[in-house]
Amino acid sequence: MDRQEYNITAYTENQVGLLNRIAIIFSRRKINIESLNVSPSEIEGIHRFNIVIVETEEVVHKLAKQIEKQVEVLKVYFNTNQDVIWQEMALYKVPTDIIAEKVLVERLLRENGARAVVIRKDYTVFETTGHREETDNLIKALQPYGLIEFVRSARIAIIKASDGFHLKLQEFEQREPSEEVAENEFLNDRDAVFTM
Amino acid sequence: MTGAVATLQALVAEGVDTIFGYPGGAIIPIYDALYDFKDQLHHVLVRHEQGGIHAAQGYARASGRVGVVLATSGPGATNLVTGLADALIDSTPLVCITGQVFAHLLGTDAFQETDIINITTPITKWNYQVTKAEEIPEALAKAFYIARSGRPGPVLIDITKNAQQQAFDAPDYRPCTHIRSYRPAPVVRPEYIEQAAALINSAKRPFILWGQGVVLGAAEREFRAFVEKSGIPAAWTILGVGALATDHPLNVGMLGMHGNYGPNVLTNECDVLIAIGMRFDDRVTGRLDKYARQAQIIHLDIDPTEIDKNVQTTVPVWGDCKETLPLLTALVEHKAHPEWLARFHDHMAQEVDAVIREELFPTSDELTMGEVMQQLNELTGGEAVIVSDVGQHQMVACRYARQNQSRSHVTSGGLGTMGFALPAAIGAKFGAPHRPVVAVIGDGGIQMTIQELGTIMQTGVDVKIIILNNQFLGMVRQWQELFHQRRYSFVDIQSPDYVAVAAGYRIAGQRVDARPDLRPALARMLAHPGSFLLEVMVTKENNIFPMVPQGCSVAEIRLR
Ligand SMILES: Cc1ncc(C[n+]2csc(CCOP(=O)(O)OP(=O)(O)O)c2C)c(N)n1
Numbered sequence: 007m008d009r010q011e012y013n014i015t016a017y018t019e020n021q022v023g024l025l026n027r028i029a030i031i032f033s034r035r036k037i038n039i040e041s042l043n044v045s046p047s048e049i050e051g052i053h054r055f056n057i058v059i060v061e062t063e064e065v066v067h068k069l070a071k072q073i074e075k076q077v078e079v080l081k082v083y084f085n086t087n088q089d090v091i092w093q094e095m096a097l098y099k100v101p102t103d104i105i106a107e108k109v110l111v112e113r114l115l116r117e118n119g120a121r122a123v124v125i126r127k128d129y130t131v132f133e134t135t136g137h138r139e140e141t142d143n144l145i146k147a148l149q150p151y152g153l154i155e156f157v158r159s160a161r162i163a164i165i166k167a168s169d170g171f172h173l174k175l176q177e178f179e180q181r182e183p184s185e186e187v188a189e190n191e192f193l194n195d196r197d198a199v200f201t202m
Numbered sequence: 203m204t205g206a207v208a209t210l211q212a213l214v215a216e217g218v219d220t221i222f223g224y225p226g227g228a229i230i231p232i233y234d235a236l237y238d239f240k241d242q243l244h245h246v247l248v249r250h251e252q253g254g255i256h257a258a259q260g261y262a263r264a265s266g267r268v269g270v271v272l273a274t275s276g277p278g279a280t281n282l283v284t285g286l287a288d289a290l291i292d293s294t295p296l297v298c299i300t301g302q303v304f305a306h307l308l309g310t311d312a313f314q315e316t317d318i319i320n321i322t323t324p325i326t327k328w329n330y331q332v333t334k335a336e337e338i339p340e341a342l343a344k345a346f347y348i349a350r351s352g353r354p355g356p357v358l359i360d361i362t363k364n365a366q367q368q369a370f371d372a373p374d375y376r377p378c379t380h381i382r383s384y385r386p387a388p389v390v391r392p393e394y395i396e397q398a399a400a401l402i403n404s405a406k407r408p409f410i411l412w413g414q415g416v417v418l419g420a421a422e423r424e425f426r427a428f429v430e431k432s433g434i435p436a437a438w439t440i441l442g443v444g445a446l447a448t449d450h451p452l453n454v455g456m457l458g459m460h461g462n463y464g465p466n467v468l469t470n471e472c473d474v475l476i477a478i479g480m481r482f483d484d485r486v487t488g489r490l491d492k493y494a495r496q497a498q499i500i501h502l503d504i505d506p507t508e509i510d511k512n513v514q515t516t517v518p519v520w521g522d523c524k525e526t527l528p529l530l531t532a533l534v535e536h537k538a539h540p541e542w543l544a545r546f547h548d549h550m551a552q553e554v555d556a557v558i559r560e561e562l563f564p565t566s567d568e569l570t571m572g573e574v575m576q577q578l579n580e581l582t583g584g585e586a587v588i589v590s591d592v593g594q595h596q597m598v599a600c601r602y603a604r605q606n607q608s609r610s611h612v613t614s615g616g617l618g619t620m621g622f623a624l625p626a627a628i629g630a631k632f633g634a635p636h637r638p639v640v641a642v643i644g645d646g647g648i649q650m651t652i653q654e655l656g657t658i659m660q661t662g663v664d665v666k667i668i669i670l671n672n673q674f675l676g677m678v679r680q681w682q683e684l685f686h687q688r689r690y691s692f693v694d695i696q697s698p699d700y701v702a703v704a705a706g707y708r709i710a711g712q713r714v715d716a717r718p719d720l721r722p723a724l725a726r727m728l729a730h731p732g733s734f735l736l737e738v739m740v741t742k743e744n745n746i747f748p749m750v751p752q753g754c755s756v757a758e759i760r761l762r
Contacts, residue, residue, distance in 0.1 A: 080382070
């Protein structure tokens with residue numbers, strides 16, 4: 007089976023130690039996490055993990071189930087790049103004098119969809135957001151002018167098809183306000199979830 | 203009240219009657235409070251925290267309740283690690299409470315500080331560090347709920363010393379019944395039950411594999427009803443043993459590496475395989491790519507991560523088998539499969555000829571492990587709780603012990619932890635005080651936790667201990683013989699005079715090395731009021747057969 011980039015999205019409670027619990031699921035299988043972002047979600051008290059790994063679908067299925075099994079995890083989705091809208095952000099620091107002297111800054115910014123975040127006497131910081139190729143382009147453009155420092159953020163992704171998790175959570179909690187009931191929509195998507 | 207008192211009140215409110223533990227600096231406040239709880243909480247002072255947690259496991263497995271352990275910070279807490287790993291893989295409900303250094307000292311390498319939360323994250327179902335007294339009631343309520351619901355497992359609560367000492371206005375204790383992100387009991391989906399029933403009704407050679415899920419779900423009756431109505435031969439994993447009585451006509455034996463011949467061979471001939479509360483462990487399946495490829499597979503399990511993990515199912519039945527089995531039974535046809543069942547019996551007859559007869563009724567002079575189990579069966583009538591350690595004797599105990607009722611065999615299945623049996627037997631006796639408890643242990647394993655004889659001495663708990671002494675680390679020796687050209691590398695192990703050691707702990711004992719003495723000694727052991735240690739000298743180089751060699755298919759099981 008083909009390995010490709012998968013975006014794993016996990017909705018979790020905001021708990022100390024959960025990052026470790028989730029990270030262990032990857033590390034015990036010796037799977038390297040390519041990118042990891044954790045942030046609050048649109049729902050109060052619920053955090054959202056975005057994890058990118060390169061793996062086969064079969065492995066990702068099993069990982070997703072293992073993550074979802076953790077007590078403090080509400081729901082896990084996984085998607086290929088085609089199914090998500092994703093972005094990474096990059097910052098570039100270059101010497102201001104060279105840039106000002108040698109470059110048509112305006113054109114550089116326009117061509118790369120970048121913007122200047124800080125302009126100081128000693129250096130200037132630009133920012134771009136986009137897919138890897140896009141943020142890479144500006145590195146190439148700036149390298150000849152003495153790029154001092156470069157940093158890129160983890161990936162954040164939004165699922166194209168989903169109506170969002172909020173609705174789903176409301177559904178869960180309506181159906182399961184107390185002890186007994188449990189949603190089992192896992193099995194609705196049996197082909198998507200149970201086949202490996 | 204103080205956090206320490208709140209902790210103990212929570213235990214009482216959860217119905218805990220027995221706790222196993224060992225004190226130390228960081229948990230002294232809880233021990234101090236325990237002084238006033240003597241009437242409500244029976245504390246068993248073990249000799250090592252590993253003994254404490256294995257005892258709690260034995261208690262939980264024999265009683266079906268949550269086992270509780272107390273330990274101090276640092277070395278006390280780290281001594282729980284093996285037991286936590288064991289309990290997680292064998293789905294044993296435990297709540298471990300560890301003391302921790304003062305909250306303001308966390309992360310400073312304070313005296314006896316270890317980061318037990320991070321150490322135990324991969325080997326607990328859930329863990330949590332309490333740093334304020336106010337957190338205690340809720341943390342413990344969650345701990346008990348998580349430990350025993352869904353697929354059970356061990357939980358660890360680490361409580362800093364200041365939280366134990368702090369006084370606070372404790373609210374009335376409220377048990378936890380719901381956690382936003384945790385759904386232990388899935389809603390059963392009738393369409394999958396229907397599909398499973400249709401598959402079963404059309405099967406020519408259906409075969410049931412059951413595991414501990416049946417026991418954990420307390421679904422023994424539901425299971426038997428299903429087996430009896432469908433008339434399908436059923437085989438067990440070592441943790442499933444006893445859910446259907448050993449001599450039930452449809453119980454066709456044990457699965458796996460040292461399981462019975464028929465169930466292993468015929469796994470690769472059945473047309474529908476119904477797996478109930480078992481997880482297709484590699485010791486059961488052998489080589490996966492040659493495992494039951496011809497069969498349609500129905501898997502009943504409460505844990506969705508087990509479904510399709512190792513074996514791809516045709517029909518998944520996600521749910522508690524206590525709930526799913528009756529639904530399935532209602533839809534399956536009343537049937538018998540006499541010819542198919544006869545094939546299991548044929549294989550069993552072959553196995554009796556090749557292995558079992560000589561093992562249980564040996565013609566040579568030396569004693570065998572099997573005949574010890576055979577004599578024990580005859581004397582106890584299958585009523586005893588057997589607690590076995592790990593090695594050849596474990597396989598013999600599992601293969602040959604007769605079990606009339608569920609929760610009768612406590613053993614370390616998934617982790618294979620030597621040293622498990624002696625403490626687990628102590629716990630099992632506290633968990634099932636009205637049943638005889640017999641520990642079956644190798645000469646290697648007993649020496650790993652022999653200090654727990656001290657716990658037996660002090661508590662007066664009645665545990666019968668059988669040491670099957672082959673003067674070897676037998677199971678490793680067997681592998682070295684079969685797969686490493688008899689290069690016996692560090693497997694001959696010397697023993698102390700066990701009877702004298704027992705006597706040192708004021709425990710009665712006897713050593714047997716001749717056949718005529720065996721039965722009288724077993725009878726004496728069983729009749730003895732209180733604990734008894736019986737050492738039986740058995741054949742040094744005996745092998746456990748049948749065997750599925752590692753990396754082979756279950757159908758390639760060797761009788762010799
Ligand atoms: C803690 C631990 N260490 C090592 C092993 C590996 N091991 C498995 S069986 C075995 C030999 C057991 O010997 P003994 O207790 O004498 O039992 P026998 O096999 O002779 O019945 C060993 C060393 C283990 N399972 N657990």
